[in-house]
Amino acid sequence: MSDGTPRDLHPAAPGEPLRLSLLRLGTRLAVLRRHADLVIGGVLLMAVVVLAVAGPSLIDADPRALSPGRRLLPPSAQHWFGTDQLGRDLFARVLHGARVSLLVGVAVAALSSLLGAAVGMLSASDRRLDAVVMRVMDGVMSIPAILLAIALMAVTGGSVLNVIIAVTIVEVPRVARLIRGIVLTLREQPYVEAAISVGTTWPRIVVRHLLPGIVAPLIVQATFVWATAMLLEAGLSFIGAGTPPTTPSWGNIMADGRALWQIRPTLIFFPAVFLSVTLLAVNMLGDGLRDLLDPTQKRDP
Template identity: 55%
Template sequence: MSQASLSPAAAPEASAGSSTSPTRAHLIATLKSWPVMVSLLVLVALVLIAICAPLLSSSDPTAINPAQRLKPITAEHWLGTDAFGRDVYTRILYGARVSLLVGLGVAAFSLVIGLFVGVMAGYFRWVDAIVMRVMDGLMAIPGILLAIALVSLSGSSLLTVLIAITVPEVPRVVRLVRGVILSVRNESYVEAAQTLGTPLPTLMMRHLVPNTIAPLIVQCTYIFASAILTEAILSFLGAGVPPETSSWGNIMAEGRAYFQLFPGLVLYPGVLLSLTVLSVNLLGDALRDSLDPRMAKRM
């Protein structure tokens, strides 16, 4: 009797153990490919730049010096100065902090909120009927317009921008988690755990939530890249972080009026923004190909 009762739960564990090694080997092989290695090096370099910004430049990114406005590249100003005489090199260094903070913050908030709501919607049918209609309504509104509206109502600040970008991203995480929960809640090992009287929090944390980890990791990379790009768009449109805050979007927004005179004001932060988004997307594609069993079988 005991062996028969344990067999439903033992079967998934055995199959999981047999598939762990090939999946891990495929993941390691994917991470060692040159596009992923270059992407990781770029992201590590950007993180180090953001952390060590005070060590890499002794200038104040907010210090205005009208006598030095729109100066070309010199030994004192490695990337020149902007229309207010601020050092562009220093502002780009500190702008990396804002972009990475927004990306990490939005990804973390979206993950926590979306995971909780998605698990509830996937497991409880009455919650699903209410929550998913709200999520459908949020997804029907273009994300950038919703973010602009929230920033306009709440004022321009870094926290407001984080919330404004997070709100449109949460429904995507909720739908992803809900789909995973719906596909596994009727599995034999979940039903066996319910029959044995496993408490609901334990059932969710041990049998349901672990199935969402792989797809959530991939989704978070795309949210990270999308959040950085959205923050730059909002700042470029004047609805992002305050103008005095050094961010890549603000630098490009202020430099567009002087593009013909000094194109570096737009090109320098634009190149870094493109490299960041491209690196994160390449890393997300590699993780998807490695962690998704269907993609692994095709390869």
């Protein structure tokens, strides 16, 4: 007689759970290997963000505090990256500079993506308007980005907000041209032509048919704009046209140390390494997102 206890009609063979676990692990490793750029870039970027957000609160050092008696100290347990020519803790300044660069990069990527997408879609909606808007965008793009940014900063003055505005103006045309091209391609699709033929309004077509098609490339482009914005901010600050000298940013730190780099190369080395690693992380993240969101553009191994 049955005692009512449920029985497994197909008991697992010995070693079956181990084989299933190994299979799942192999599948996950294959996914990670397929999207290695995305994983590595995300991990590096997360590490920089954590250092920028939590780092200054973990060390007892003011990035702006002057200490003439501790000038040009080498790296030590008390000052991990040493001190600069004014006795300021270099590690604290580099971490604070990460905040500035990340703020500028994220803000410019968000603003230029929104404005560029709006300009690109507006331009693609009307042929006569397209001829005017795109010529203006071509004119802006014909000026080297760094020169245009310097000119804008000369007019507005040095501050983090003005850097964000200037670099956003530089990057909007590039995003606008990308979105315009995508929208013009999408307008030729049968489902969009069918929507137009039945009298669907343009705003409804944009929301239902065009926006879903531009989201993925816009996200990928935003990551590259993010990296470009951080590089431009560092360049502007290095030549004295970006953030104020009193603001610890990677560009300002390298500018302060260029006169003493032969004596203390670490004054430039550490902020340069942080900037390079952050740019590498953002670019790898962009490449990984491109492969993930658009498999047809996946690069050959």
